[in-house]
Amino acid sequence: MRENARVTAVLGPTNTGKTHYAIERMLAHRTGVIGLPLRLLAREVYDRIVKARGPSVVALVTGEERIVPERAAYWVCTTEAMPVDIGADIVVIDEIQLCADPDRGHVFTDRLLNARGLKDTLFLGSDTMRPAIAALVPGCQFVSRPRLSELSWAGSKKISRMPTRSAIVGFSVDNVYGIAELIRRTKGGCAVVMGALSPRTRNAQVEMYQNGDVDYLVATDAIGMGLNLDISHVAFSATAKYDGHRMRALYPWELAQIAGRAGRHTSPGTFGVTGEARPLPEEVIEAIEEHQFLPVRKLSWRNTRLEFGTVPRLLQSLEKHTDNEWLSRARDADDITALKILSTTPEVMRAVTSPAMVRLLWDICRIPDFRGISSTEHAGLLGRIFDFIKGGGTIPSDWMKTNLARIDRTEGDIDTISRRLAFVRTWTYVSQRKGWVADESHWRDETRAVEDRLSDALHARLTQRFVDRRTSVLMRRLKQKESLVAEVNDKGEVTVEGEFVGRLEGFRFQQDSTGSQDEAKTLRQAAYEALKPEFSLRSDRFYNAPDTEFDYTEQGGLMWGTTAVGKLVKGPDALRPQVEAFVDEEAGQDVADKVRRRLQHFIDRKVTALFEPLNTLKNDETLTGLARGFAFRLVEGMGILPREGVAEEVKQLDQEARSVLRKHGVRFGQYTIFLPALLKPAPTRLRLVLWSLWEGLSEFPESPPPGLVTIPSVEGIPSLHYTLAGYRTAGARAIRIDMLERLADLLRAKDSRAGFEATADMLSITGLTLEQFADLMGGLGYRGEKGERAKVRAEAAAPVAAAEGEAVAEATAEAPAEEAPAAVETATEGEAAPTETEVFYTFVWAPRPRGDRAPRGDRGPRRDGGERREGGNGPRGPRRDGQAPAGDKPAGERGPRREGERSERRDGEGRGDRKGGKPNFKGGDRKGGKFDGKRDEGARKFESRPPREAKADPDSPFAILAALKNKS
DSSP states (O other): OOTTOEEEEEEOOSSSOHHHHHHHHHHTSSSEEEEESOHHHHHHHHHHHHHHHOGGGEEEEOSSOEEOOTTOOEEEEETTTOOSSSOOSEEEEOOGGGGGOTTTHHHHHHHHHHOOOSSEEEEEEOGGGHHHHHHHSTTOEEEEOOOSSOEEEEEEEOGGGOOSSEEEEOSSHHHHHHHHHHHHHHHSBOEEEOTTSOHHHHHHHHHHHHTTSOSEEEEOGGGGTTOOOOBSEEEESOSEEEOSSOEEEOOHHHHHHHHTTBSOTTSOEEEEEETTSOOOOHHHHHHHHHTOOOOOOOEEEOOOOOOOSSHHHHHHHHTOOOOOTTEEEOOOOHHHHHHHHHTTOHHHHHHOOSHHHHHHHHHHHTSOOSSOSOHHHHHHHHHHHHHHHGGGOOBOHHHHHHHHHHHOOOOSOHHHHHHHHHHHHHHHHHHHSTTSBSSHHHHHHHHHHHHHHHHHHHHHHHHHHHBOHHHHHHHHHHHHOSSOOEEEOTTOEEEETTEEEEEEETBEEEEOOOSOHHHHHHHHHHHHHHHHHHHHHHHHHHHTSOGGGEEEOTTSEEEETTEEEEEEEOOSSTTSOEEEEOBOGGGOHHHHHHHHHHHHHHHHHHHHHHTHHHHHHHHOTTOOHHHHHHHHHHHHTTTEEEGGGGHHHHHHOOHHHHHHHHHTTOEEOSSEEEOGGGGSHHHHHHHHHHHHHHHTOSSOOOOOOTTOSEEEOOTTSOHHHHHHTTEEEETTEEEEHHHHHHHHHHHHTSOTTTOBOOOHHHHHHHTOOHHHHHHHHHHTTEEEEEEEEEEOOTGGGSOOOHHHHHHHHHHHHHSOGGGHHHHHHHHTTTTSOOOEEEEEEEEEEOOOOGGGOOOGGGSOOOSTTSOOOTTOOOOOOOOSTTOOOOOSSOTTTOOOOOGGGSOOOOSSOOOOEEETTEEEOOOOOEETTEEOSOOOTTOOOOOOOOOOOOOOOTTSHHHHHHHHHHHO
């Protein structure tokens, strides 16, 4: 340093142009050196100077890069790597306030005290360093530079409401990734910048932000160190960070350093916090806006006059303290920690026999712990490298090749590739040291190539994960053009500027965008410009489409092929539903009206076709009086009426009224009055939809699969739902009402008081097993008594000798019922096949207890029409669940007798005897397939009463025969 050399401190807040001023000053000299705090920033300044002076005179020296042309005049370096003994005309140290940093501060303090240019020395940084520089650098001149733009507090904003050109700052990798993921979902994407990124990855991410592909940047506090970006707003996601030793609140000057990145050149900037961080105190906000902070009182310092005689002497010199009131000994850095660990390793200490070996060991210990795994593992790696190099050796090429091959892979996620990048930085650093590897040029190129490949892969993963590429491209084009070119293909896919933005489903545009609301609105407007003619053409095609292309869902949706185009809504009555079309407002009222009319035509024709019997019944003007009233009841029930609910109305219908209704297809069943044509699957499906609409249900019951005679009776489902579906619940299952009537016809022929067994026809009608059929009968009001009996094989039933047959008969007669099968086996042992046991059920009518009897008018249907049989006085079948079969009393009058009046079957012989149409039930109980021969003396006889005169149906064949008989 010459006597007339100047030392100048250019101090001020961010965005004062300090770095730009320093570069201009350096280029005004013949030679110069500039030290920068980050490798990323060093690369940025290097590119700027190369652009101004050319690559042949500009050198780049960092821990992992070394580009030194032969005629290098300007050296761009990281502060740790800058040469201090080349005699440059000017020396520049940027971010000099880092002298106070507890980890790296000792390096900046050393440059402040010892680095000087021959003609000029510049210190760039915060105004908080003014007192310290004035005390430690006598004769230093100070230049204050005001901020070029205004910086103001903007408060707290949710990330989803963050303005464009914003940088959100996180203080951990997980925090940065979480914020970036949220921005991708809500804003379309963001760039990611972290100090651990390689320059190549960082530059690619910054370029994506700078050229407008994305409008958001998520970064660590690395952006506070001189990265010049087009940022309008800086938001802190937290106001505390882990500094490597503890969690602590950020100092106001640290917050100001980061917040100052907002507002470039003369453009104003703002700073604030996200919704996850607490707002800053008023005094801190004021300090940042006014750039007024407490001055730095202590600088981090470490002795640079090292002694290399022995390792203990080296450690002693490194741990030396200072008496200077402005300086404070720095905490042990990674290099001292590694030296202390290796000094306890016998193999290493045996090799350190000279000051040169001590210096070599110290140089190796200064390899940064890029991997950050553990101090012990890092020291182990350094020991291995020392073992290779000691004694003038070099690191074997095979070992370098193996370690590089292990990490030279681009597959994996972001974290995996980031770890590989951290690992390769170690080998990049090693290859930059002179004499450590055999072929320095080869390994520098090789490690650089691996780093570039991993950097490109990391950039691709970051972009893939945190950027919606389509949205970012569209937004950049949107900023460049007044209008966007939109198209729609024959598949309904809508593109804007060739990028897919959504799909036209029916007459609604479903946008596929993850951008901001403003961006989505712009894209939607551009898409609708292309869709206007498509809406018109599609509505014409829709209106002329046949009904076969339309359908309705069981939840009331209206479909055009596989696309939903509308839904059914409640109309003036249940059989006149209305439609609501799904048409975007932008399609126009004409298109909406056309779609609505076509859907209304479809559903009107569908209801008319499927409910034709019901409509015919409703519009028959010949129906009068009670018949017309009952027809309206059927229409209200959509073709199905449980008989117990209309017992009084049925009772009042005369034969003529019933005859007229039967001509319309109405069937008066024992359990249900219904129109058989409306039990088909299609009318049933529509009936459930229309009834659900009319009742205002939020979820419609679905129709059972077609062809099933019985379906499970699910608990919690109302019985009315089963009725509308064409079923009646009975026990654990529900049976289709038309098949139930067929079953009732078979049951009517059985003696329900004496008991009967299920026939093959009954099981065939229901399609149930015997156990299931017994449960079904229980639901219909019958009690099933389970029993077992002998089942003789066919060959055992063949004729045998008379004597043997008598023996078998005697054995069977003498044995109790439950022992009969065993007796048969004993009597026929060796001569006939053994018998098998079969299960059977005896069903008897189980009337309700007296207190539970229903009113006479509510005891339900008996048989078709409920009227008595012409030409016979036989016993009737059961009328409804829980009611006994009636005798031959006219319909609607006779119910089951009380419990005290009916025959009780006991352990006595008896059988039902029918004479002259009178039922004669005698008590008896089956055992072993027979009555036991005993008679209950207390049993009563039941006799049918004389039939009541009833008006005959004039169209009945019996009435015609009676008239002919009277004439004769």
